[in-house]
């Protein structure tokens with residue numbers, strides 16, 4: 001499905017990004033596994049891919065830093081070739097609390113982190129996509145961009161901004177044959193959600209039409225489907241991966 005494709009997955013040392021890197025590689029893509037702090041975990045993802053006869057490299061970069069993003073894209077292009085598929089997945093942390101307890105710098109760090117990472121990564125890969133008149137950009141948002149939840153005001157606001165950015169970009173680069181879409185996971189079992197009480201996870205599973213919460217592989221499957229040519233006429237879309245908990 002992804003033979004001869006080159007994919008860059010940000011935040012691929014753990015969670016949804018790691019599952020996505022593995023699945024894209026298993027389907028033939030050469031994959032750049034971006035990490036920030038978890039070098040060993042990123043190398044383990046690369047090793048798993050190599051053992052399964054796939055091709056992958058690990059690249060350290062803080063996706064909120066323009067120079068590091070440019071260097072990551074240049075290294076990917078040099079080692080693997082021009083990037084066909086960019087998955088903006090890296091998780092920008094945020095405190096869970098009400099607005100009255102936030103300082104502006106705390107709130108702003110989430111907003112700018114989320115938007116800067118998409119801005120820098122998209123800007124860095126687009127020139128080669130324009131040259132080749134094809135490409136696929138997928139941003140990992142959240143169902144919380146459309147459906148708020150107490151304490152998640154920074155995350156909801158940042159991911160809503162990401163959705164709008166991606167929609168606008170889809171319109172802008174569509175004429176050049178580049179597709180841009182959002183995959184929006186619901187609650188997914190990763191390190192980022194390990195702190196949630198079990199009762200809350202069970203409650204969400206019970207409210208979900210498919211009666212469970214997501215595993216990282218569920219989200220990776222939606223990313224692969226979106227990246228593949230089977231979705232070649234799909235752009236500017238927001239696809240919830242929430243077992244039906246968010247229906248549009």
Ligand SMILES: NC(=O)c1ccc[n+]([C@@H]2O[C@H](COP(=O)([O-])OP(=O)(O)OC[C@H]3O[C@@H](n4cnc5c(N)ncnc54)[C@H](OP(=O)(O)O)[C@@H]3O)[C@@H](O)[C@H]2O)c1
Pocket residue numbers: 010011012013014015016017034035036037038039061062063064088089090091092093140141142143184185186187188189190191192193
């Ligand atoms: N889990 C959920 O329930 C859920 C629901 C909706 C949306 N999402 C979204 O899904 C995406 C992945 O989340 P996850 O749950 O898989 O997170 P996770 O398991 O906590 O993994 C986070 C990943 O992001 C990387 N990362 C963090 N800051 C980074 C930075 N500045 N530069 C580069 N990489 C960075 C981490 O790299 P290092 O470990 O190497 O630092 C790690 O690979 C996020 O965009 C998140 O908002 C998650």
